[in-house]
Amino acid sequence: MSTWTARLDNPLSARLRDAAITGYLGIFLGVFAAFLAIPPIEARTITWPILVGIVAMLLGVWTIARGRRRLGWGAFAAGLLGIGLGVLATYSSTDNLNQAFDATLVAQTFGLATPLMFGAMAGIFSERSGVVNIGLEGMMLMGAFWGIYGADKGGTWVVGVLVGAAAGGLIALVYAFFAIHLRSDQIVGGTGVNLLSVGITGYFFVQLYHNAPVPNGVSLLPDVNLPDMGNFLDGAIGGLSILTWAGFALVIVTYLVIFKTPIGLRIRSCGEHPRAADTVGINVYAIRYSCVVLSGILVAIGGVYLSEGPQGNGTFIFNMSNGQGFIALAAMIFGNWRPAGAFGAALLFGFSSALALRLQIYSPQAGTLFRMLPYVLTLVAVAGVIGRTVAPAADGKPYVRQ
């Protein structure tokens, strides 16, 4: 073996020669092909998207030939999609394009992703400790209603967040009792929590507010106004809600807690092998209880954002969460039970919702169809097309102390 090939055998070049790299490059180029046609690049010609898309598809074919079939097909599809979107964008007017893709799209993406970030981090805490939490949806709804109730009665949004979080924590405690102590099936129990929350919030909404909008002047979540940073950044992150920033911080904190602290190690061991954790003296029940209650508190804060944030603007409507809790669950699965991945998925789903709102400019119909995207993507993700999703080993299994 000559020195020349020996030099090639270091880990980095081995990774470069792996078929995966061409696959990822192809996917990237496919996305890039669509990006070429929209602001800020906005090439007003169909040549460039098509050229780049074809390169992406060729890379895909090459990847398939080298054995990474799944990834190759992914790159192929990305290239095809990129060409399609690029050509479509080129045919629409510049005015519409500029209206659909601007700095507020970024702001809207972050805004729509906020409840998902809270929900996904909540799900990570619960499921990493070994308790499946289908009830995220209901807990979020509890936060949305009791948050606005607290803000109304307490006079300030701080009380709203606290009351909402307490309501979420309370229903999570009930769920934890059923899931952990009574060893009820966790999916059945979570479904029960979801139904119960619809009933409770609906009942008290009628009872306390007579089905009318909550009185005007409820203290809303404040925006964080940053100093001048130039046009694009101002529009994008200059006026995000305080909970959006809290959501960013939560992602980092979740990552640090779960992966870098002894507590996180205990949580993960309860989710992977509770018997072993018990053997070394970890109180599995205590860990699971605290994780589920924490999960309820977190997702309920995401719910407070729904009603008290810029989208709800101080109104509650029946069944307000409307599947957001499930999307958060999907984001968690899509992100493979990891904070960074779940954050990325939450942003992706937020972006697709923001885009769906903008597509109304072109056609309301397309916008509605676009709302399916997070669910389709999650279906694709659990099907294992984009790598395999692996749940914690003891996720959903009740633990019996011996």
Place this chain on the structure above:
Amino acid sequence: MTDSAPAPPPQEPAEASTLAGRLALKQRAGGIAVPIATVLLAFFMGGVVVAATQHSVHKGLIAYRDIFSGAGLNWIFHPTTNLLDISAYNLSQTLLQTSTLVLTGLAVAFAFRCGMFNIGGQGQYFMGLFVANWIGVSLVGVNSLGHILLALLLGTLAGAVWAGIAGVLKATVGAHEVISTIMLNWIAFWFGSWLFGDGGPLQNTTQPTVPISGQVVPGARLPDFWGVQGFQGVHIGVFIALAALVVFWALLNRTTLGYEVKAVGFNPDAAAYGGINVRKNLIRAMAISGAFAGLAGAIDMLGGTTNYQFGTLDIPFSQVGFLGIAVALLGRNTALGTLLGALLFGGLLFGTTHGLNSGAVIQPELAGNLTYIIEGLVVLFVGADVLILYVWNSPRRLLRRRSKPAASTAELPA
């Protein structure tokens, strides 16, 4: 999930490996007492909510009397076939609700018997409803019987395909059916909003600004056998639901298919060891399960439960698929149990919305939410038989404790 793997040695005899196995175990332990206790407990807590929020125990009790008569159950005290009689009318509506819930309940129950939790009954119901609407509106000038049969068949098929997607994903790549059916629910949700929305393919042609479908042509409507056609009489869908119960029972207990499905439900590894194709049965069970829900949607569309049309705004308020979960769990995933569970929830659903609409006891808008509370409590409690058994056994345990005060270690039954 591996077809050829030999069955692993049983680790803990008390803990069955699958959900269906565990449920069967609890069923032997609790018998019929558990569902009854569950319902009583849920009703009691619903009553407590009413009594507490209205500051009157009396109102809590009256609420249930009104729900009872609202569901038309007071009909048995003075039976009549005259639908102008209010109790007879209420009972007829309860029957209609019940037949839908029987089918959505069977959908959940069938998947449960194969060890899967089909939480996507709502989406499968929607798909059946959409397809039945499409066939029922767009085909004109065909034989009435053929039209009805075609719409029912294709609606059923749509539900089967929708659930089948989750079955195939589970069988081929091991995707958990709960996740995939939840996702399919929401895909169906937005698909429907698109179908009936402004400019959607199934939106009515007469009012282009209203996001609602066209009406099913008269020839494709299910004939009523009790009451006046067009005045929401009782249609033959009730018999279809009853027939579905028989089919469900016969499929599970009298066919090889049912035997295989149940075997996979109890223990997939043992079933594979015994030569049963697990993957095939997972897909098959999911498809059959979805067929029941799709049929429910088709019957609701052709039977006029939604006035022969459906709109974007109706979609978020349709909950029958989720109610099916409560029905099946309460009914222990058996045919007879599903019928009883459906009767209970059918009565509750119609009884609360129409029995309490006078506003004398609680505000009418509260009533519907009371149904959700009771429904949620039932689902929560029914999954936790241990709680019911705990309450059930507590008098005996108290006695024991009194006789032996030192031995206070008796906790939850293992």
